[in-house]
Amino acid sequence: MELTGAQALIKSLEMQHVEVMFGLPGGAILPVYDPILDSSIRHILVRHEQGAGHMAQGYAQVTGRPGVAIVTSGPGATNVVTPLADAYMDSTPLVVVTGQVATTAIGTDAFQESDITGITMGITKHNWLITDVADIPRVVAEAFHVATTGRPGPVLIDIPKDIAQSTMEWYWPAPEDLDLPGYHPVTEGDPTLIREAAELLLAAERPVIYAGGGILKARAADALRELAERTGIPVVTTLMARGCFPDSHPLCLGMPGMHGNYTAVTAMQRSDLLIALGSRFDDRVTGRVSAFAPDAKVIHVDIDPAEHHKVRVADVAIAGDCRLVIEELLLALDSLGLAHSEATRGGRGGSPSDAVAGAPAAEGSMAASFPRERLAPWRAELGEWQTRFPLVYDQQPGAGPLKPQYVIEQLRDHTPEDTIVASGVGQHQMFASQWWQFDHPYTWVNSGGLGTMGFAVPSAIGAKVGRPDKMVWAVDGDGCFQMTAQELVTASSERIPVKIAILNNAYLGMVRQWQEMFYEERYSEVYLSPDLPDYVGWAEAMGCVGIKVESTDDVATAIDKANSVDDRPVVIDFRTDAFEKVFPMVAAGASNDDIMVDPSLIQDLGA
Amino acid sequence: MSMYGTDQRHHTLTVLVENKSGVLARVASLFSRRGYNIFSLAVAPSDNPRFSRITIVVDVESAPLDQIMKQLDKLIPVVSITELDPAHSRERELLLATVEAGPETRGQVIQLVGVFEGKIVDVGPEHLTVMLAGAPTKLDDFEDLIRGYGIVEMQRTGRVPITGAVRPPERQTPQKRQVERRWPRCITRRMQTPVSSATARWP
Numbered sequence: 001m002e003l004t005g006a007q008a009l010i011k012s013l014e015m016q017h018v019e020v021m022f023g024l025p026g027g028a029i030l031p032v033y034d035p036i037l038d039s040s041i042r043h044i045l046v047r048h049e050q051g052a053g054h055m056a057q058g059y060a061q062v063t064g065r066p067g068v069a070i071v072t073s074g075p076g077a078t079n080v081v082t083p084l085a086d087a088y089m090d091s092t093p094l095v096v097v098t099g100q101v102a103t104t105a106i107g108t109d110a111f112q113e114s115d116i117t118g119i120t121m122g123i124t125k126h127n128w129l130i131t132d133v134a135d136i137p138r139v140v141a142e143a144f145h146v147a148t149t150g151r152p153g154p155v156l157i158d159i160p161k162d163i164a165q166s167t168m169e170w171y172w173p174a175p176e177d178l179d180l181p182g183y184h185p186v187t188e189g190d191p192t193l194i195r196e197a198a199e200l201l202l203a204a205e206r207p208v209i210y211a212g213g214g215i216l217k218a219r220a221a222d223a224l225r226e227l228a229e230r231t232g233i234p235v236v237t238t239l240m241a242r243g244c245f246p247d248s249h250p251l252c253l254g255m256p257g258m259h260g261n262y263t264a265v266t267a268m269q270r271s272d273l274l275i276a277l278g279s280r281f282d283d284r285v286t287g288r289v290s291a292f293a294p295d296a297k298v299i300h301v302d303i304d305p306a307e308h309h310k311v312r313v314a315d316v317a318i319a320g321d322c323r324l325v326i327e328e329l330l331l332a333l334d335s336l337g338l339a340h341s342e343a344t345r346g347g348r349g350g351s352p353s354d355a356v357a358g359a360p361a362a363e364g365s366m367a368a369s370f371p372r373e374r375l376a377p378w379r380a381e382l383g384e385w386q387t388r389f390p391l392v393y394d395q396q397p398g399a400g401p402l403k404p405q406y407v408i409e410q411l412r413d414h415t416p417e418d419t420i421v422a423s424g425v426g427q428h429q430m431f432a433s434q435w436w437q438f439d440h441p442y443t444w445v446n447s448g449g450l451g452t453m454g455f456a457v458p459s460a461i462g463a464k465v466g467r468p469d470k471m472v473w474a475v476d477g478d479g480c481f482q483m484t485a486q487e488l489v490t491a492s493s494e495r496i497p498v499k500i501a502i503l504n505n506a507y508l509g510m511v512r513q514w515q516e517m518f519y520e521e522r523y524s525e526v527y528l529s530p531d532l533p534d535y536v537g538w539a540e541a542m543g544c545v546g547i548k549v550e551s552t553d554d555v556a557t558a559i560d561k562a563n564s565v566d567d568r569p570v571v572i573d574f575r576t577d578a579f580e581k582v583f584p585m586v587a588a589g590a591s592n593d594d595i596m597v598d599p600s601l602i603q604d605l606g607a
Numbered sequence: 608m609s610m611y612g613t614d615q616r617h618h619t620l621t622v623l624v625e626n627k628s629g630v631l632a633r634v635a636s637l638f639s640r641r642g643y644n645i646f647s648l649a650v651a652p653s654d655n656p657r658f659s660r661i662t663i664v665v666d667v668e669s670a671p672l673d674q675i676m677k678q679l680d681k682l683i684p685v686v687s688i689t690e691l692d693p694a695h696s697r698e699r700e701l702l703l704a705t706v707e708a709g710p711e712t713r714g715q716v717i718q719l720v721g722v723f724e725g726k727i728v729d730v731g732p733e734h735l736t737v738m739l740a741g742a743p744t745k746l747d748d749f750e751d752l753i754r755g756y757g758i759v760e761m762q763r764t765g766r767v768p769i770t771g772a773v774r775p776p777e778r779q780t781p782q783k784r785q786v787e788r789r790w791p792r793c794i795t796r797r798m799q800t801p802v803s804s805a806t807a808r809w810p
Contacts, residue, residue: 121633122640126683129629146683181657182625182686306677 005133006031006164009097010039012140015172018068020044020059020465022052026072027112029099031164044465044494049076051458051487053083057092058462061445062420062470064219066093066147067462073099074112077158078119082452085123087154089449090240091217093147094154102162103131117158125153130160133168141173142180150185151304152217186303189320189328197275197299197316198332204273204297206378207233210256210285213240213448214278214302220323221245221441224277227326230338232372234382236264238279240448243438253382257285259430259582262389262597263382269592271296278302278322281311282449291591301325391434392598393580397552401577404428404503407555408435411473411501414559418443420472422460424480425451427509430582432475443470454483460498461491471499471563478504478528478535485538491569492543499562500544500571505578506530513581530575539571548573617646618672619691619698619768622661623653625684633682634661641678644669647765658686662767691768698768701738702746703728707757708735716756723749734759 003011009032013021020042025033036043046052049071056067071080077098087094101110117127126146128139136159143155201207215224221244228235228251235245236256245252256264268274274296279285286292289311300307300314301322308317318325393405408431421436422445423429429446438444445463447455460474481502491498503509508526515523539546545565549558549572562570583598624630631650638645644666653660665675676688691698708716709732716735720727725739739749743766750761 117629118632121629121636180683183683304681306674306681308677309671310674 001170002167003170004031004035004165004167005130005136005159007035008133008136008168008170009140009159009164010035010041011170012137012172013041013068014039015137016066016140016144018066021068021070022046022055022059022462023070023097024049024052024072024076026074026076026099028073028101028161029070029076029097029159029164030072031161032070032097032099032159043070044490046458046490047486048484049079050082050454051461051484051490053080053094053096054086054452054455054458054484055462055465055487055490056094056096057083057087057090057455058422058445058459059466060087060092060094060462061090061459062442062463063466064217064442065466066095066144066152068095068097070097071099072112073101073116074114076112077114077116081119081123082450084120084154084156086447086450086452086455088123088125090447091152091213092154093152095143095147096154096156098156098158099164100129100158100160103160104162106160116156120156123154124156125151127156127158129158130163133163133166136163136168137171138173138177138179142178145178146180146183150183150187151214151302186305186319187321187324189301189318189325191328191332193316193318194325194328195332197301197318198329198336200273200297200299200316201231201233201275201329201333202336202338204233205374206267206271207231207273207275207375208253208267208271208296209233209235210238210268210274210276210279211235211241211244212238212277212279214322215241215244216278216441218278218303218322218324220278220321220326223323223326223330225249227330230330230333232375232379233275234267234379236260236268237438238282238285238448239433239446241279242433242436242444243441246439247437248439251379253386255433257282258287258586258588259434259584260285261391261434262584262595263385265584265586265592265595266385267382268293268296274298276300276302276314277326280307283311286311287586287590287592291593293592389584389597389601392600394600395552399551401579402550402552402555402575404431404505404574404576404580405435406552407501407503407574407576408432408475410555411475411559412436414556415473415563416471418470420445420460420463420467420470422446422456422463422472422474424456424474424476424483425453426477426480426511427505427513427580427582428475428477428480428503430510431503434582453477453480456480457484457491457498457500458487460500461487461496464491464496464498474498474500476500476502477509478502478506478530479508481535482528482533485542488539488542488544488569488571495567496569497566498569499565500539500569501559502535502571502573503576504530504535504573505576505580507578509578510582512578516581517585518587535571535573539569539573542569544569544571546571546573548575550575616666616668617664618667619693619696619766620663620665620676620679621689621691621768622663622679623658623686623688624661624682625686626652626657626659627684630659630684631661633684634663634679637678637682638663641675642669643675643678649765649767651767662765664766689770691770695771696768697771698743698766699740700743700746700766701740701764702749702761703736703738703763704750704753704761705729705734705736705759706753707733707759709733712756716753719749719752725749 022044052069056069060067101113117129147155234251234253236253253264254261298314299316301318305319393403395403395406418440420443423432445459456474456476460472464472512526536546536548547558585596646664646666649662720737728738729736
């Protein structure tokens with residue numbers, strides 16, 4: 001069967017079971033857009049290519065399948081650079097197809113030419129410039145393989161116009177036909193190291209599981225839960241891992257890091273063993289590295305061996321897939337005599353401590369005293385911190401300014417518990433992460449590593465496309481919203497009913513907070529305006545329902561109203577208190593020991 | 608201290624890469640964006656036309672060798688990385704130099720070239736162009752000596768190393784240093800089922 005390169009490309013995407021792609025056509029990609037008309041793949045026409053990339057990310061983050069974006073050469077391609085960099089930082093599987101000028105024109109500064117493979121070299125896991133039409137099916141298969149295996153990440157396929165127009169004999173490569181001699185991702189952990197890790201774990205007095213986004217990528221949430229429950233070790237979930245371990249679980253300490261809660265941050269600082277699972281010791285988590293968790297030994301499980309010892313030298317570094325390694329670790333704990341928890345032991349009566357006491361003494365002697373019972377003082381100490389240093393805010397009822405935290409809490413309480421939340425970057429992101437209760441994996445979509453403002457609206461749209469069965473709310477800031485709001489036109493025209501809660505404090509809030517705290521309240525270029533633009537009018541102009549909320553009395557009503565709309569997007573403009581700051585906070589470059597809690601807690605202590 | 612120190616700062620990596628366009632740029636861009644220092648770099652075809660060999664002398668002051676090797680290994684076209692142990696490898700480099708050599712010093716320069724077993728490749732009334740291939744330290748010595756006569760122009764290729772010939776154990780050169788692999792490089796199965804294959808979905 002003879003196909004054009006364009007047809008072969010679309011057919012290859014179909015062979016990869018792509019169900020939807022986000023894109024915007026242009027000159028160089030025109031040939032590829034023709035066969036889209038005859039394809040089973042749904043194409044969502046965005047209003048700006050950055051939106052296509054973030055939608056593909058949102059789709060990927062909630063489904064676990066690679067998101068696909070397709071754009072033209074030159075400016076189309078450079079507009080997806082930000083989503084690519086974002087996906088690279090957050091290890092999101094993404095396949096971006098870019099048009100390119102004809103091979104004969106490459107290098108001549110042709111119209112809409114840009115060296116996109118060169119530009120994206122450092123922000124993709126790999127990229128390809130196709131120079132032979134016969135390579136198309138193989139390269140597409142390679143691209144999906146690379147994007148989704150090992151440490152997932154974005155890839156880019158650049159396809160010159162003449163290649164898309166020439167013809168080839170169709171084939172579909174077998175797995176062994178892929179030409180990737182240098183790509184062998186590790187999946188299974190080294191059994192010796194896993195055994196060492198198990199021994200360290202059993203010897204620890206103040207262990208903490210430091211769960212990162214890798215748990216979600218590896219579909220390891222169940223395995224993590226079993227590990228935590230069997231050992232009684234508390235868990236912190238990083239910004240990228242929110243939802244991988246239920247916030248409602250007694251062992252969950254919540255989010256660590258710059259705006260993490262006191263207990264999560266301090267538990268890591270005082271810990272004698274950090275079990276880092278799919279996390280990468282990001283600077284926003286560690287604070288000053290030299291002062292981070294000074295007494296802790298480190299077990300570091302990551303599928304990317306380059307993460308080991310990069311920031312913090314690990315005592316046991318295991319390269320492998322988190323789920324497989326945790327499962328092996330549980331077996332190693334078995335063999336070391338760790339008793340199963342009540343849940344897994346079935347009929348056996350008595351409390352967990354009875355079960356531990358009843359464990360055989362010989363090889364399991366070390367385990368016999370571990371862990372649930374031995375860790376009780378540690379958990380008690382953590383519990384004390386949780387009581388002393390909760391997250392707080394002070395919402396005056398009625399007339400007082402609307403607190404952003406109050407809005408998040410109301411949103412949380414008036415939506416289904418498995419609602420997907422997407423956010424932009426800044427104060428609203430931290431408030432959402434702190435105050436939402438994440439009890440399900442894959443319900444939190446945000447830009448962690450790159451910190452891309454404007455991420456919320458398009459990623460929420462992508463998430464809703466991927467999970468039409470779930471309610472999707474975006475929590476956005478007014479600054480962020482203005483960056484990518486045009487994609488609500490996409491959502492309206494494609495009937496994608498996402499809901500947007502703008503926490504409108506008329507400022508670039510996080511920058512304002514830093515200027516207040518670290519720049520002597522010299523506010524430089526951070527004021528926006530509560531009324532310019534008119535968010536309700538803007539929303540309506542884009543085919544959405546627009547609602548403005550200024551008082552606590554109207555918050556719940558507005559949310560209920562938004563929830564009842566299912567044929568178009570809804571935008572709620574919540575007018576929130578500009579003076580509210582995100583606490584706790586560890587200043588940039590400071591030690592996590594110097595965590596600043598909400599000032600009201602300090603006053604209470606002093607009193 | 609010779610130009611090519613044998614101290615622990617410099618390590619020689621030979622990197623086997625796919626022979627595709629842009630691979631050198633990928634390697635160079637990795638070093639640049641991660642702030643790693645390259646001391647010298649040489650690229651050449653390997654014995655298999657599918658692959659090329661890049662020889663990089665890295666300066667580990669900027670980052671630990673382990674981290675440099677692992678980041679390199681993440682590049683898809685990088686097939687393998689070997690750290691060469693100076694005690695067990697042979698390195699050669701080529702030097703070309705045009706030296707001031709008027710009638711009164713020409714004899715001395717020619718003599719020097721003879722001692723070092725180099726070659727005269729061009730002769731002019733006031734200059735000689737000389738070529739010398741050899742171990743980098745030998746080239747360092749030669750360079751020091753001809754400098755006194757005045758170097759008009761000089762080019763060195765950067766070193767090209769190879770693992771030395773295997774000897775019977777009793778004649779082994781002092782202690783071959785194993786390149787420690789602190790991470791399992793690959794699982795024997797070449798292809799794994801894609802984690803996020805089309806049918807799989809998370810809940």
